[in-house]
Amino acid sequence: MINLLINDQKVSVQAGTTVLAAAKKLKINIPTLCNHDDLCVAGNCRVCIVEQKGARTLIASCATPASEGMDIHTNTLKVRNARKHIVELLLSEHRADCTKCYKNQNCELQSLANEFAFGDHIFLDLVEDHKYNIDRSSPSFIKDDSKCIRCQRCVRTCSELQYISAIAVSNKGAQMKISSFNNRPMSHVVCTNCGQCVNRCPTGALVEKTYIDQVWDAIYDPDKHVVVQTAPAVRVALGEDLGYDPGERVTGKMVNALRQLGFSSVLDTDFTADLTIMEEGTELLVRLKKALVDGDKKVSLPMFTSCSPGWIKFIEHKYPEFLPNLSTCKSPQQMFGVLAKTYYAKKRNIDPSKIVSVSIMPCTAKKFEADRPEMRASGFKDVDFVLTTRELAVMIKQAGLDFRNLEEAKYDSIMGDSTGAGVIFGATGGVMEAALRTAYEIVTGREVPFGNLNITPVRGMDGVKEATVKIEGCVDAWKFLEGAELKVAIAHGLVNANKIMKLVREGKAPYHFIEIMACPGGCIGGGGQPIPTNMQIRKNRMKAIYAEDEHMVLRKSHENPEVIAIYKEFLEKPNSHKSHELLHTHYIERDNY
Amino acid sequence: MENKGLNKVDLIFEKIEPKEVLIKAFKMSSAEIIQNILDSGLKGRGGAGFPTGLKWKYTAAEKSSEKYIVCNADEGEPGTFKDREILERVSDKVHGGMAIAGKAIGAKMGIVYLRGEYRYMLLKLMIELDSFHKMIKEIGYDFNIEYRMGSGAYICGEESALFESIEGKRGEPRNKPPYPTVSGVFDKPTSINNVETLVTAMMIIQHGAKNFTQYGTKDSRGSKVFSVSGDTPTPGIFELELGMSVQQFVNVFGDGDTKAVQVGGASGFCVPRKKFAETIIGFEGVPTGGSMMLFNSSRSMYNVLHNYLDFFTEESCGQCTPCRVGCQQLLKGVEKVKKGEAKPTYLNELMKLADSMKIAAKCGLGQSVGNAFKSIVGNFREEIIY
Amino acid sequence: MYQVGNLVKELSDKHGRMRESLMPILQEIVQKHNYLTDEAMVEVARELDISAAEVYGTASFYTFLDTQEKGKYVIRICKTITCSMKGKSDIIHTLEDMLKIKVGETTTDKQFSLIETNCIGWCHKAPAILINEMPYTELTPEKVSTIIKDYMQK
Numbered sequence A: 001m002i003n004l005l006i007n008d009q010k011v012s013v014q015a016g017t018t019v020l021a022a023a024k025k026l027k028i029n030i031p032t033l034c035n036h037d038d039l040c041v042a043g044n045c046r047v048c049i050v051e052q053k054g055a056r057t058l059i060a061s062c063a064t065p066a067s068e069g070m071d072i073h074t075n076t077l078k079v080r081n082a083r084k085h086i087v088e089l090l091l092s093e094h095r096a097d098c099t100k101c102y103k104n105q106n107c108e109l110q111s112l113a114n115e116f117a118f119g120d121h122i123f124l125d126l127v128e129d130h131k132y133n134i135d136r137s138s139p140s141f142i143k144d145d146s147k148c149i150r151c152q153r154c155v156r157t158c159s160e161l162q163y164i165s166a167i168a169v170s171n172k173g174a175q176m177k178i179s180s181f182n183n184r185p186m187s188h189v190v191c192t193n194c195g196q197c198v199n200r201c202p203t204g205a206l207v208e209k210t211y212i213d214q215v216w217d218a219i220y221d222p223d224k225h226v227v228v229q230t231a232p233a234v235r236v237a238l239g240e241d242l243g244y245d246p247g248e249r250v251t252g253k254m255v256n257a258l259r260q261l262g263f264s265s266v267l268d269t270d271f272t273a274d275l276t277i278m279e280e281g282t283e284l285l286v287r288l289k290k291a292l293v294d295g296d297k298k299v300s301l302p303m304f305t306s307c308s309p310g311w312i313k314f315i316e317h318k319y320p321e322f323l324p325n326l327s328t329c330k331s332p333q334q335m336f337g338v339l340a341k342t343y344y345a346k347k348r349n350i351d352p353s354k355i356v357s358v359s360i361m362p363c364t365a366k367k368f369e370a371d372r373p374e375m376r377a378s379g380f381k382d383v384d385f386v387l388t389t390r391e392l393a394v395m396i397k398q399a400g401l402d403f404r405n406l407e408e409a410k411y412d413s414i415m416g417d418s419t420g421a422g423v424i425f426g427a428t429g430g431v432m433e434a435a436l437r438t439a440y441e442i443v444t445g446r447e448v449p450f451g452n453l454n455i456t457p458v459r460g461m462d463g464v465k466e467a468t469v470k471i472e473g474c475v476d477a478w479k480f481l482e483g484a485e486l487k488v489a490i491a492h493g494l495v496n497a498n499k500i501m502k503l504v505r506e507g508k509a510p511y512h513f514i515e516i517m518a519c520p521g522g523c524i525g526g527g528g529q530p531i532p533t534n535m536q537i538r539k540n541r542m543k544a545i546y547a548e549d550e551h552m553v554l555r556k557s558h559e560n561p562e563v564i565a566i567y568k569e570f571l572e573k574p575n576s577h578k579s580h581e582l583l584h585t586h587y588i589e590r591d592n593y
Numbered sequence B: 001m002e003n004k005g006l007n008k009v010d011l012i013f014e015k016i017e018p019k020e021v022l023i024k025a026f027k028m029s030s031a032e033i034i035q036n037i038l039d040s041g042l043k044g045r046g047g048a049g050f051p052t053g054l055k056w057k058y059t060a061a062e063k064s065s066e067k068y069i070v071c072n073a074d075e076g077e078p079g080t081f082k083d084r085e086i087l088e089r090v091s092d093k094v095h096g097g098m099a100i101a102g103k104a105i106g107a108k109m110g111i112v113y114l115r116g117e118y119r120y121m122l123l124k125l126m127i128e129l130d131s132f133h134k135m136i137k138e139i140g141y142d143f144n145i146e147y148r149m150g151s152g153a154y155i156c157g158e159e160s161a162l163f164e165s166i167e168g169k170r171g172e173p174r175n176k177p178p179y180p181t182v183s184g185v186f187d188k189p190t191s192i193n194n195v196e197t198l199v200t201a202m203m204i205i206q207h208g209a210k211n212f213t214q215y216g217t218k219d220s221r222g223s224k225v226f227s228v229s230g231d232t233p234t235p236g237i238f239e240l241e242l243g244m245s246v247q248q249f250v251n252v253f254g255d256g257d258t259k260a261v262q263v264g265g266a267s268g269f270c271v272p273r274k275k276f277a278e279t280i281i282g283f284e285g286v287p288t289g290g291s292m293m294l295f296n297s298s299r300s301m302y303n304v305l306h307n308y309l310d311f312f313t314e315e316s317c318g319q320c321t322p323c324r325v326g327c328q329q330l331l332k333g334v335e336k337v338k339k340g341e342a343k344p345t346y347l348n349e350l351m352k353l354a355d356s357m358k359i360a361a362k363c364g365l366g367q368s369v370g371n372a373f374k375s376i377v378g379n380f381r382e383e384i385i386y
Numbered sequence C: 001m002y003q004v005g006n007l008v009k010e011l012s013d014k015h016g017r018m019r020e021s022l023m024p025i026l027q028e029i030v031q032k033h034n035y036l037t038d039e040a041m042v043e044v045a046r047e048l049d050i051s052a053a054e055v056y057g058t059a060s061f062y063t064f065l066d067t068q069e070k071g072k073y074v075i076r077i078c079k080t081i082t083c084s085m086k087g088k089s090d091i092i093h094t095l096e097d098m099l100k101i102k103v104g105e106t107t108t109d110k111q112f113s114l115i116e117t118n119c120i121g122w123c124h125k126a127p128a129i130l131i132n133e134m135p136y137t138e139l140t141p142e143k144v145s146t147i148i149k150d151y152m153q154k
């Protein structure tokens, strides 16, 4: 243990602990900007400077390991003056039009300015000297360099967590900035639109492209029937933006709020998550049969899940030769979208051209996905607008709803029924678990051999997870699988996806089925989730997801009554011709830069 | 304060038989070599002035099968050109110094990081390096040197930025600790030394520490190479004993009308005429990596300051706030004051900003911008305003 | 614009495909072609298995690794203090007149580019310039025009 003094208080910490963390232990707050729990240390904003007795300069507390006998003061006049200067300097380079800014009230720079640099600015305005660029090319987010403080959180995110580096630091000196490849528009580079950078940007330099106003317009258009679907991960995170602690489930209140906002019908993406399991599970079994029984060498195995649009774009850019291994299933969002304008329209007797389909997602890549040309199987744009969890919170605030005191409400029907299997889609390993719950039962006629249906090996925050399920006691139709060991793997965060894909490329991946989610933790850690998101918060949300599952009466996708009904009335059976027409698709190869 | 006056010395460029010195060095133990350098009191010649013996001692103490000795030949400080001259004239001593340092710290690999501006001499250096490698082999010692080129970035002279650059990245200085002696290039224990430091170390092994300590002062032992430029009738390279005053320097190199000397380059200090006599050139007074720029009374110190600030605004790596934005503010600030668009009292705010940069910037670049700024504004305020 | 062809592959064979190979590879492309095209950077990224944005980000950090088109002879004029004091402006004017371009520009025949640079280590022989790798020092307008005429003949 290392002993040191901070503001004259003694503290002992493990070797390697930073001064910042040591101070936190004493509940001493040191402001930070470039620091983020998910990322490696940068030490470049210098806001966290503190005074170390005997040192020539101030030290960056986030970047300096505590050492024996250190005598640290976090709030001397010297520190305060320098810190104020730093905040002032950042503001002088910054187009601080807070009232027009999407991050107003949720901005780390603004909070610091409120604490340190209020009143008249000391320094000259440098904004006019910079030719700042605003890039609105991506359908998912906006990159506004005039609000960038060069903390490099986004760059570290894109490289450390996502292994893409669609953006990097470019130039030097006063010209230093965050750039895509030769400053090409974000829509034309390898960016996956995952929004992880957006989630970690402390300012308004990276924000989701918002469609709130368009959604309000649709809601108030008397000619339109506006349906809304909510992704599973939203219900365990939305509360954070409305004053709840991370991990509190607000499903019922959220449904009520959506109704109050004026959506014609409040439905659940979980329904199509369950449907995805039917389609994807069947697809997997068919591929296995072709490979094992028919000896078809052309079958692409392992099969990859396809519900994460960030992951889809990743494979399109980086591993296009494995596109045939992707499940052809559209994501639950898109299945929902196409069914809303076909099945739902028919059942409810509504002209599909009058339906506006909105989805609430933990994800920014879903905005891109909804815009893809592949996603118009209904004859219309299947999903019209995608809002993030954060945008929904904004709408709730705009409408002046007293969220905390709303009654719990239930989803509408049809396409509002869900099972626990659909819910756990929101966490890494969830799709796999849901798929196993169903596939195993189809093949053996029995429930998966895990206590209370909880397939714990596929759960948790390990970057890459593996599991083997031995298949025994098959029903007649699946006898060829008797005794087979189904090998599965799960990765979340594209850096981990890349690890698996490397193995696949080298032919060293012994798996049949691989679940990949672009975001760390899966959708609960999506780019559209409340800010901040970090490991502890992801863990809380994950816990909430599994709690939601355990509280459900139905926990297997094939038991979802509306799923059973839709096959009976509309789709016939999984992987039917109609399913293929509406619910399946193929993706394209893209450049790797 | 000790004052040795101005004495020319000829040790650095002295032609020697490197093979003999190396044979002598390789017979010594690592500890003996380090002790010699410690005894000599040699401080780094690259600017920061860290005791070379200590640096070697720390690196030697690290347990690692892979260590590096890096020769810093990035020489980007305005007004410095001595390392180029040393490499042109006595590269065998640079390579030799690296081998000795390698022996001292237990490194088999040396890397010379040569600034891109000096690429014209690379071919010649490669030939000389070949003969050096041959000689080392003859002696039966295992040490290998590689050259890596810079590509026009002053900050890459900062040691950790230099490592980043060797590793193929942007030259952004790292957080310290860890220091290079623990984790340097390729995250391996590294001793990074200036070109001249290495040559001097070889000289110390050749002539003994005693011989070296007879030159210079308590805080600044030995002699060093000065790069003299600006308003002087005799610009060029001069090896001088340390411990002279600026006055004594100006007496020899000035043009009779010297109003200020910038000691240590753009990141050094400006000494005005009235302080020439009291200011000693060395670690006890104004330290310098060798850059001595003289200005006579026809020069506008505003232009000098503006030129330096322009330099830093471009050459800062840009990663940390105090330096990236601070440099822009200082530059724009003096421009506005000069044009009368900002009050002269705004200079006081800028002086405070320079203080903050000194203590809050991440690396030596941002930390030393204030040196020139404060010493020029402090001594030539009128020239900045009017 | 030049075509990189096999160059990047050859250089990667020569310098390796590690991150540390990046600078030598970029430097050699620039030595040959004087600047980096998008195509060249994408190739390098592919060979080294790093992102193109990182290649660009690294290249743009270094003033000598130009990502804008440059002529066959890149003239870099030192603008730091000593050269400024010793007549840098006269040299620039002479060059601008001779080449009919401004600082920052490239002649239409793609022979010459004119840029300013920071101290190149010849302050005692100021003013100084580099033409590609070669330093030219103690320049006067006459001297520099002779030098450029020589290059024009090449």
Ligand SMILES: Cc1cc2nc3c(=O)[nH]c(=O)nc-3n(C[C@H](O)[C@H](O)[C@H](O)COP(=O)(O)O)c2cc1C
Pocket (backbone or CB within 6 Å): B043, B044, B045, B046, B047, B048, B049, B050, B052, B072, B073, B074, B075, B076, B077, B154, B155, B156, B157, B158, B159, B160, B192, B193, B194, B195, B197, B198, B363, B364, B365
């Ligand atoms: C901005 C900056 C530029 C530097 N440039 C050089 C340089 O060009 N050459 C050099 O030897 N040291 C330079 N240094 C100092 C190095 O960081 C390092 O201290 C030195 O190479 C150590 O060698 P020495 O102890 O032999 O002087 C620079 C430091 C800073 C902060």
Ligand code: SF4
Pocket (backbone or CB within 6 Å): A094, A095, A096, A097, A098, A099, A101, A102, A103, A104, A105, A106, A107, A108, A109, A110, A147, A203, A204, A205
């Ligand atoms: S980024 Fe923050 S400080 Fe800047 S304008 Fe937006 S809210 Fe204000």
Ligand code: SF4
Pocket (backbone or CB within 6 Å): A157, A158, A162, A164, A165, A166, A167, A190, A191, A192, A193, A194, A195, A196, A197, A198
């Ligand atoms: S959205 Fe994702 S892929 Fe795109 S730049 Fe941000 S982190 Fe990188």
Ligand code: SF4
Pocket (backbone or CB within 6 Å): A147, A148, A149, A150, A151, A152, A153, A154, A155, A178, A197, A200, A201, A202, A203, A205, A206
């Ligand atoms: S875009 Fe945001 S995260 Fe990236 S450097 Fe700028 S302020 Fe930081």
Ligand code: SF4
Pocket (backbone or CB within 6 Å): B155, B172, B173, B315, B316, B317, B318, B319, B320, B321, B323, B324, B361, B362, B363, B364, B365, B366, B367
């Ligand atoms: S002080 Fe300047 S050069 Fe050093 S790290 Fe900060 S920005 Fe980069």
Ligand code: FES
Pocket (backbone or CB within 6 Å): A031, A032, A033, A034, A035, A042, A043, A044, A045, A046, A047, A048, A049, A060, A061, A062, A063
């Ligand atoms: S938070 Fe420590 S330097 Fe930015």
Ligand code: FES
Pocket (backbone or CB within 6 Å): B078, B079, B080, C078, C079, C080, C081, C082, C083, C084, C118, C119, C120, C121, C122, C123, C126, C127, C128
């Ligand atoms: S100032 Fe021009 S070469 Fe140094």
